[in-house]
Amino acid sequence: MNIKKYKGFTLIELMITIALISIVIMVSTSMIGLVTTAHTRTVNEYEINTMIRIASQEINEIVRYSKAVFAVPVSYVQDPEKMDPGWRYFTVSKDQKRIVVYEYSEIDGKHIETVLVEESPGVTYEVIYEKDTTSSNDKMLKYKIIGYVMGEDGDGNPVRTDEKIVYETEIEAQNSLQVVDKGTELSPSVALAFRNDSSAQGTGRTQVATISLVLDVSGSMDNSLNGNTRLGHLKNALLGYTKADGTVVEGVINTFARENNIEVVIVPFSDTANYPDINSYSNDEHPFYNAEDDYSSLVDTVNNLRTYNMTNTGDGLRRALYRHIDFDPETAGYNEHTEKYNYMIVLVDGNTNRSSWLGNGDGWWIFTSFDAYNQHTDRGGIYPYISYDGETRVYPYSRDNDAYITLIGDLIKNSSISSYVIGFESGITSQISHIGTSIGAKQIYNYNEDFNLDEVFDNIAQDIMAELWLVTGPQIIN
CATH class of the missing domain: 3.40.50.410 (von Willebrand factor, type A domain)
Structure with missing residues (x-):
């Protein structure tokens, strides 16, 4: 009868095996993390691009067809209670997570927010307007929409990362007498005030x-x-x-x-x-x-x-x-x-x-x-x-x-x-x-x-x- 002799692992072989398995696990975990991060970034970029496209279409409609268009700084849209009842306002919400239009309600006696671009996790927006003073056409408006990917600082507070998507273009206010930019270098225009009744006069009649x-x-x-x-x-x-x-x-x-x-x-x-x-x-x-x-x-x-x-x-x-x-x-x-x-x-x-x-x-x-x-x-x-x-x-x-x-x-x-x-x-x-x-x-x-x-x-x-x-x-x- 033949008796086989089995030989066990030495301690060194066991340590090498464990090390190799650890490396494989680490690499696999890392790959999974990279895939997840890449997927998240792709989702964020897709969402931001989609939202920016929706916002730009709305801006183009407003500027092209409104009969009175004013680009205004943040002071005009900080408080809905102080918005002029004669005007509608296209702007970014105060928390910068939504893009909205404020329309005046005669029933409520105030401007009511209508959301055009819904909130997306980890995304904020900024829109900046500027009249094109280099053009002989007095109706040209340049604007920039920026979508930011948000992160956290060391204390867990939300902060903008370096990741962002920027969309810039120019549009003509075809039905308006002209475009007026009330922004300044220190306080640029971040909202559009517009109306369709040809009037440029505010309710205050000042x-x-x-x-x-x-x-x-x-x-x-x-x-x-x-x-x-x-x-x-x-x-x-x-x-x-x-x-x-x-x-x-x-x-x-x-x-x-x-x-x-x-x-x-x-x-x-x-x-x-x-x-x-x-x-x-x-x-x-x-x-x-x-x-x-x-x-x-x-x-x-x-x-x-x-x-x-x-x-x-x-x-x-x-x-x-x-x-x-x-x-x-x-x-x-x-x-x-x-x-x-x-x-x-x-x-x-x-x-x-x-x-x-x-x-x-x-x-x-x-x-x-x-x-x-x-x-x-x-x-x-x-x-x-x-x-x-x-x-x-x-x-x-x-x-x-x-x-x-x-x-x-x-x-x-x-x-x-x-x-x-x-x-x-x-x-x-x-x-x-x-x-x-x-x-x-x-x-x-x-x-x-x-x-x-x-x-x-x-x-x-x-x-x-x-x-x-x-x-x-x-x-x-x-």
Whole structure:
């Protein structure tokens, strides 16, 4: 019988075996950990990319189709109780875990949060906006969405890791007048305030624009121009119309009517700028109308414009000046802190051939005996004829007309009124330039063969609206 002898492991072999098994276990554990980490990172990156794509689509929709878009810093969205009721806000939640829209609820009387991008474990977000000032297009907005992978510090507090995904792009606000960026270098814009009703004015109504339309309605405005009277062209430019080719002209009154903080006064002038009848003495003042609330009154006023006699540009300027000076925002229903911005648009159809004086006269239009002692620069109406009363505002023929415009112009320039002048007749370039220079006009439009009154008024309206948007927009409610 054969007996086999079995030999056991030596201690050294056993130690080597245990060491090898330990190494295998360690490597396997490490591999499992690496696979798990890689899977987690892949999941995080996928989630972040998905969420960023959702956010960017929403931003693009807002910017592209909203009629008013403002990029605002964090102070505008820190407290929903202080958000302007007139606006919706697209932003990142305060804990930076969600991307949300705040919409005002009339029922609740406050802004309610709607979540667009849900919270994902271990992920936070940041969105930064900046207007593209290098572009000639005033509607371009750049933005950056950053998704961060979160970790923990030594005390277990959440911190951002170096892992992040950054998405940058640029979008055009197609339906908006412009994009306004209220952020600064120290406090960049991190939210969008937007609305779809064309208004840029916040509910607080802390700014108001007074706009005077000083319009020549002298006899020459009845002259024909391209199948219509000059006055007809003016009414079309103010109220809008449809051209023969189907093009729709909005009209400057309709442009102003987008906002609830624009007050318009129409001051027609010929021999005088008296109200309501140019041919009769009256101290009544031309009324201001809110472009939005009193739209129908503005339309009626324009439709009722008629032509009369000669041209006293200075009197139109004088009457408009004092309407700006006397307008009180608080009396008109704005709050006590409202700032007033003044604009004057002057249209002249011919050479100025009248001016307003104080003086004495010996009879009806007897100019040789007229004793003029002062050009009239105060408030109120003037008589359209010579009067015996030495305190009466009188109107002689052709007496220092340019000097009178210069005198009134100095008063306008000293009253912080931004003005524009339109010459609606060929051959009066020097006269129009004199009027524009006298009142410190931002722009003087001289008539030429390519002159289009619709476009001129539209350019002026857009300039005014763009300037207003820079100082209006969403407010922080106190």
